[in-house]
Amino acid sequence: MARSVTTRHKVIATVAAWAVALLIFFPILYTVVTSLKTEPEAIAGFNLIPSFTLDNYVTVQTQRDYIKPFTNSVILSVGSTILALIIGIPSAWAMAFSPTKRTKDVLMWMLSTKMMPAVAVLVPIYLMFRDFGLLDTRIGLTIMLTLINLPIVIWMLYTYFREIPGEILEAARMDGAGLWQEIVYVLTPMAVPGIASTLLLNIILAWNESFWTIRLTTATAAPLTAFIASFSSPQGLFWAKLSAASTMAIAPILIMGWFSQKQLVRGLTFGAVK
Amino acid sequence: MGSITLDKVSKSFGEAKVIPSIDLEIQDGEFVVFVGPSGCGKSTLLRLIAGLEDVSGGRILIDGKDVTGNAPAQRGLAMVFQSYALYPHMSVRNNIAFPLKMAKVDKSVIDQKVKDAAAILNLTDYLERRPSQLSGGQRQRVAIGRAIVREPSAFLFDEPLSNLDAALRGTMRLEISELHNQLKTTMIYVTHDQIEAMTMADKIVVLNRGNIEQVGSPLDLYAKPRNLFVAGFIGSPRMNLIEGDFARSKGAKTVGIRPEHFDLSHEAGLWEGVVTVAEHLGSDTFLHVEVQGIGQINARTDGEFQARHGTRIYLTPNETKLHRFDEQGLAI
Numbered sequence: 049m050a051r052s053v054t055t056r057h058k059v060i061a062t063v064a065a066w067a068v069a070l071l072i073f074f075p076i077l078y079t080v081v082t083s084l085k086t087e088p089e090a091i092a093g094f095n096l097i098p099s100f101t102l103d104n105y106v107t108v109q110t111q112r113d114y115i116k117p118f119t120n121s122v123i124l125s126v127g128s129t130i131l132a133l134i135i136g137i138p139s140a141w142a143m144a145f146s147p148t149k150r151t152k153d154v155l156m157w158m159l160s161t162k163m164m165p166a167v168a169v170l171v172p173i174y175l176m177f178r179d180f181g182l183l184d185t186r187i188g189l190t191i192m193l194t195l196i197n198l199p200i201v202i203w204m205l206y207t208y209f210r211e212i213p214g215e216i217l218e219a220a221r222m223d224g225a226g227l228w229q230e231i232v233y234v235l236t237p238m239a240v241p242g243i244a245s246t247l248l249l250n251i252i253l254a255w256n257e258s259f260w261t262i263r264l265t266t267a268t269a270a271p272l273t274a275f276i277a278s279f280s281s282p283q284g285l286f287w288a289k290l291s292a293a294s295t296m297a298i299a300p301i302l303i304m305g306w307f308s309q310k311q312l313v314r315g316l317t318f319g320a321v322k
Numbered sequence: 323m324g325s326i327t328l329d330k331v332s333k334s335f336g337e338a339k340v341i342p343s344i345d346l347e348i349q350d351g352e353f354v355v356f357v358g359p360s361g362c363g364k365s366t367l368l369r370l371i372a373g374l375e376d377v378s379g380g381r382i383l384i385d386g387k388d389v390t391g392n393a394p395a396q397r398g399l400a401m402v403f404q405s406y407a408l409y410p411h412m413s414v415r416n417n418i419a420f421p422l423k424m425a426k427v428d429k430s431v432i433d434q435k436v437k438d439a440a441a442i443l444n445l446t447d448y449l450e451r452r453p454s455q456l457s458g459g460q461r462q463r464v465a466i467g468r469a470i471v472r473e474p475s476a477f478l479f480d481e482p483l484s485n486l487d488a489a490l491r492g493t494m495r496l497e498i499s500e501l502h503n504q505l506k507t508t509m510i511y512v513t514h515d516q517i518e519a520m521t522m523a524d525k526i527v528v529l530n531r532g533n534i535e536q537v538g539s540p541l542d543l544y545a546k547p548r549n550l551f552v553a554g555f556i557g558s559p560r561m562n563l564i565e566g567d568f569a570r571s572k573g574a575k576t577v578g579i580r581p582e583h584f585d586l587s588h589e590a591g592l593w594e595g596v597v598t599v600a601e602h603l604g605s606d607t608f609l610h611v612e613v614q615g616i617g618q619i620n621a622r623t624d625g626e627f628q629a630r631h632g633t634r635i636y637l638t639p640n641e642t643k644l645h646r647f648d649e650q651g652l653a654i
């Protein structure tokens with residue numbers, strides 16, 4: 049009896065997991081499928097079998113240069129992530145290893161900034177960007193993306209650093225390690241997995257950020273999110289081409305995500321899974 | 323060399339005064355055990371000696387030298403933690419070698435010392451493994467290996483065996499005692515365990531609420547507890563503490579009788595009682611006896627003594643072994 053129950057539970061769990069995964073993955077799948085259709089096919093209604101034409105990709109590439117927004121996306125996501133880590137590591141470090149009574153409040157306050165709708169600060173940010181001459185510049189957007197993701201970066205790093213047992217650091221101190229040696233030989237090796245997950249997740253978040261990247265750029269600094277958006281307005285809606293552009297925009301990050309799955313899962317669960 | 327002196331050492335965490343003021347002398351080569359109830363400040367005291375916590379007042383001297391302001395690394399002590407605190411990303415070899423690397427010892431010397439330590443601790447076959455691939459006892463031995471390679475002037479142990487099962491605890495206890503006999507280095511050892519305290523210590527320090535209740539050899543404490551607290555704390559099963567008429571007749575507020583200091587009989591004796599629980603261990607028998615007018619008494623007798631729940635027996639306390647305590651709880 050017991051055996052059959054557990055097998056049945058397993059089957060149900062597996063089916064449910066597949067159903068949820070498909071549901072989540074379906075929009076991406078349908079985007080890819082649509083990108084392989086002709087325009088008349090694309091607007092004809094629901095159909096999972098395309099005519100496998102690559103015309104859309106050719107058109108997208110000839111109409112607009114893919115390389116430039118791609119380069120921008122790489123620079124913005126990697127740049128803002130590195131910047132966020134440079135600020136985030138020491139702050140998370142300080143809060144994890146020498147907490148004070150206010151540490152929790154500071155952390156909550158940082159997170160609370162993420163709860164504010166971005167539109168609420170659109171005008172002030174836009175004006176500031178205009179006055180500082182940062183509109184449509186890579187440096188401006190990098191700073192913006194850094195600031196947006198900094199709370200998450202600090203939270204993630206904080207939870208990782210908290211997992212490092214204090215006794216191990218004390219053992220290193222007893223063993224004669226100075227502060228610098230403690231950091232190099234003991235802390236860093238134990239912190240690296242956490243930092244790597246944070247880095248990966250933040251690159252993805254920055255890559256996909258579309259609110260600010262679309263509103264603060266026009267041409268020079270526009271990343272792939274703006275590249276997609278540009279296909280949805282000027283010449284009316286061309287579903288197939290829009291899908292081709294979207295596929296091209298998400299492909300790099302999807303591939304990166306695929307190869308770093310393990311790190312990412314740890315990252316997304318905020319270090320809860322050992 | 324490793325004599326340690328605590329001179330009016332005190333420690334507060336914020337408002338809480340965990341250790342009011344402690345004076346203690348530890349001779350070179352001594353095996354000193356700190357015992358006391360949970361939260362009495364044993365770990366705190368050990369960490370103060372290690373330098374992992376700063377004292378709030380007083381001085382700590384090692385070999386006569388004031389080290390109160392020194393960092394842990396400068397004190398020349400080694401510590402073995404309850405959680406072992408091994409470096410998870412390093413092999414056993416590198417774990418043991420770490421303190422030597424920090425001291426910038428020659429590579430060839432390090433290799434030799436690691437090899438020697440591994441041989442002493444039966445770790446030779448495991449040198450290339452990670453800590454996560456070892457059993458609890460092996461991990462503990464690695465932690466000890468890491469401590470002995472630097473030849474510290476004293477070892478500090480904070481409940482090193484409490485995560486091990488009973489059998490392993492027994493073996494490790496012997497190993498640590500043997501290590502002490504070989505190295506003849508000062509050891510300070512914190513434990514909850516009566517048996518560890520009694521069998522390993524040259525000197526036991528009984529702590530209670532951050533104060534020293536008594537310092538002495540295990541048998542000293544057992545035979546001559548200075549006050550009620552020590553009397554009740556040292557010895558397992560606990561000493562029987564009896565108040566009332568019987569105590570008054572002996573000229574004391576409280577009288578203490580150890581479980582083994584009764585003559586037991588099925589026929590006659592001073593007190594008559596009924597056995598509530600009889601624990602037959604083979605070598606010994608522990609009896610819990612309800613005695614009229616006295617209360618619950620723990621008695622210990624040889625393994626052959628026949629008794630079970632409900633058996634009527636007679637107990638006679640051994641007059642020469644009585645402990646008497648006054649109103650303040652001090653021994654008379």
Ligand SMILES: Nc1ncnc2c1ncn2[C@@H]1O[C@H](COP(=O)(O)OP(=O)(O)OP(=O)(O)O)[C@@H](O)[C@H]1O
Pocket residue numbers: 335338340358359360361362363364365366367514
């Ligand atoms: N970092 C700290 N901050 C505040 N209070 C502390 C700190 N460390 C210990 N204490 C307090 O000091 C007291 C003594 O703690 P300590 O760890 O020394 O006890 P212990 O005798 O080792 O207990 P146990 O046998 O349970 O390990 C406890 O009341 C504890 O709550």
Ligand SMILES: [Mg+2]
Pocket residue numbers: 364365366480
């Ligand atoms: Mg403790």
